Amino acid sequence: MAEKVREGRGAEKRAGRAVIDADVHEMFRSIRDLAPYLEAPWRSRIEVADGWPGPPGLPYAYPQISGVAKADAVTSDGSPAGSEYELVREQLLDEYGIERAVLTGGFYPTEMQVQPEFATALAAAYNDWMMENWLECDERFLGSVCIAAQDPRAAAREIDRVGAHPRMVQVVLPTIPHDTLGKPFYGEIFEAAVRNGLAVAFHQGNASATAVGLPTYYIEWHTAVAQSWQSQLIGLIAHGVFDRHPDLRVLMIESSWTWVPSLMWRFDYNYRSLRREVPWVKRMPSEYIRDNVRFTTQPMEYPDDPEHLYRMFEMIGSEEFLLFSTDYPHWDFDSPSQVFPKSFPKDLREKILSSNARKFYDL
Amino acid sequence: MPRTYHQERYAVCREEDLAPGEVRPFTVGGRRLAVLRTEGGSYRAISDTCPHEGASISRGAVERMWTSDEVGKYCHAGERVVAICPWHNFEFDVETGLTPNVSPRLRIKIYRAEVEDGEVVVYV
Ligand code: FES
Numbered sequence: 001m002a003e004k005v006r007e008g009r010g011a012e013k014r015a016g017r018a019v020i021d022a023d024v025h026e027m028f029r030s031i032r033d034l035a036p037y038l039e040a041p042w043r044s045r046i047e048v049a050d051g052w053p054g055p056p057g058l059p060y061a062y063p064q065i066s067g068v069a070k071a072d073a074v075t076s077d078g079s080p081a082g083s084e085y086e087l088v089r090e091q092l093l094d095e096y097g098i099e100r101a102v103l104t105g106g107f108y109p110t111e112m113q114v115q116p117e118f119a120t121a122l123a124a125a126y127n128d129w130m131m132e133n134w135l136e137c138d139e140r141f142l143g144s145v146c147i148a149a150q151d152p153r154a155a156a157r158e159i160d161r162v163g164a165h166p167r168m169v170q171v172v173l174p175t176i177p178h179d180t181l182g183k184p185f186y187g188e189i190f191e192a193a194v195r196n197g198l199a200v201a202f203h204q205g206n207a208s209a210t211a212v213g214l215p216t217y218y219i220e221w222h223t224a225v226a227q228s229w230q231s232q233l234i235g236l237i238a239h240g241v242f243d244r245h246p247d248l249r250v251l252m253i254e255s256s257w258t259w260v261p262s263l264m265w266r267f268d269y270n271y272r273s274l275r276r277e278v279p280w281v282k283r284m285p286s287e288y289i290r291d292n293v294r295f296t297t298q299p300m301e302y303p304d305d306p307e308h309l310y311r312m313f314e315m316i317g318s319e320e321f322l323l324f325s326t327d328y329p330h331w332d333f334d335s336p337s338q339v340f341p342k343s344f345p346k347d348l349r350e351k352i353l354s355s356n357a358r359k360f361y362d363l
Numbered sequence: 364m365p366r367t368y369h370q371e372r373y374a375v376c377r378e379e380d381l382a383p384g385e386v387r388p389f390t391v392g393g394r395r396l397a398v399l400r401t402e403g404g405s406y407r408a409i410s411d412t413c414p415h416e417g418a419s420i421s422r423g424a425v426e427r428m429w430t431s432d433e434v435g436k437y438c439h440a441g442e443r444v445v446a447i448c449p450w451h452n453f454e455f456d457v458e459t460g461l462t463p464n465v466s467p468r469l470r471i472k473i474y475r476a477e478v479e480d481g482e483v484v485v486y487v
Contacts, residue, residue, distance in 0.1 A: 184434050184435075239434055240434050268465075271464075271465070272451070272453045272454070272462050272465055272469075273451050273452040273453060274452070275429075275454065275463060275464065276429045276454070279429040279430045279431040279437060280431040280432065280433060280434050280436075282464055283464055284464065284465055284466065
């Protein structure tokens with residue numbers, strides 16, 4: 001096993017393949033890492049003994065051998081995987097010759113349903129912490145703006161505050177279960193993203209749920225949670241977000257993607273029948289998806305017949321639709337050299353590995 | 364525009380037989396047509412067979428097309444009128460035969476309809 005890893009070291013770079021990774025999770029060791037970036041009254045809320053312990057995690061006990069982490073990414077001192085830059089550099093950036101890695105965090109104050117001012121302050125502190133401790137460490141890192149969407153005006157101010165950083169590429173939102181973020185209530189967030197030349201990305205958070213909420217077992221949640229992106233994507237279109245912002249770029253991260261063709265068919269069919277309910281939506285839903293929305297590769301499906309996977313890709317009707325991602329340091333990490341079945345043509349793999357992301361993020 | 368040559372003329376009813384917004388079926392020249400009167404008072408004829416799954420369009424509804432420039436607001440799209448199928452509610456613009464904003468995979472056939480001497484006349 002160790003031999004195999006060494007064999008792969010820098011293989012992508014040696015092979016002349018550029019790789020842009022659209023989903024890398026930088027983590028803090030504990031919520032207290034944010035204390036220096038908070039002003040009163042918020043700083044003391046996490047600094048005092050028995051203060052705020054941080055947001056709740058996913059309620060499941062992970063059955064994987066190293067919890068949510070890939071087993072070789074765990075840190076020596078027990079702090080969360082993804083919290084040590086040197087390990088990220090060694091295991092991901094250098095190992096695979098990653099040209100750019102988009103940091104997507106793992107701390108999403110949009111999920112907090114209480115104390116919105118505290119959530120807003122935490123989002124700003126997180127951005128300052130992330131820029132200082134990650135973006136400044138390595139030029140290969142690109143950043144995502146953390147916000148608390150429950151106060152859209154404050155969130156837009158935060159996007160304006162940090163969005164001008166030359167390596168901030170998007171705003172990241174969790175797929176919350178209690179609201180659709182395409183509603184006009186959240187409109188200032190999308191306006192601010194477009195104003196700052198940023199994409200808007202959706203990633204699951206610890207509050208993300210399935211159509212039945214939290215099913216009994218983690219395997220059920222993990223299989224069904226794509227529903228949370230589906231609901232958010234449908235909401236963006238039904239609430240006319242792309243009609244208001246035709247240039248808005250949206251990325252669905254870690255949602256899986258093979259469900260997209262059937263969602264496009266169903267949504268287009270319903271549009272023929274039910275357009276009268278949402279006449280502010282001016283185009284077929286599938287057209288917005290093809291033109292404005294991209295998806296990341298991980299977690300890649302693994303059908304018995306790899307040809308089937310390529311056919312699903314073809315059904316979407318756009319070669320720009322997928323951006324490669326590893327999801328480092330998590331257990332369901334995908335390797336850039338191993339993830340594509342042979343059914344994906346070589347030039348398409350190259351597009352997915354780097355040029356689609358380069359175009360999407362205008363790198 | 365529908366072609367006007369090689370067409371037969373059929374008078375289907377008196378103009379007052381159709382109320383504004385009403386649609387009724389007629390069989391002429393071996394074809395089933397849905398003939399309608401818009402709320403604006405003009406007459407249109409389209410196929411009575413929905414190109415989707417074959418429902419009878421004349422069992423559906425006719426209305427001025429809805430549009431909007433703002434979420435939650437509804438207004439009419441000028442004088443555009445749509446026929447709405449009774450089954451799956453697909454809309455068909457009675458001028459073009461197309462579903463609004465949708466790629467032209469399904470198009471309902473349209474026919475020329477006129478009022479001549481108080482009669483509604485279709486050319487098939
Ligand atoms: S049969 Fe007319 S819409 Fe389906």
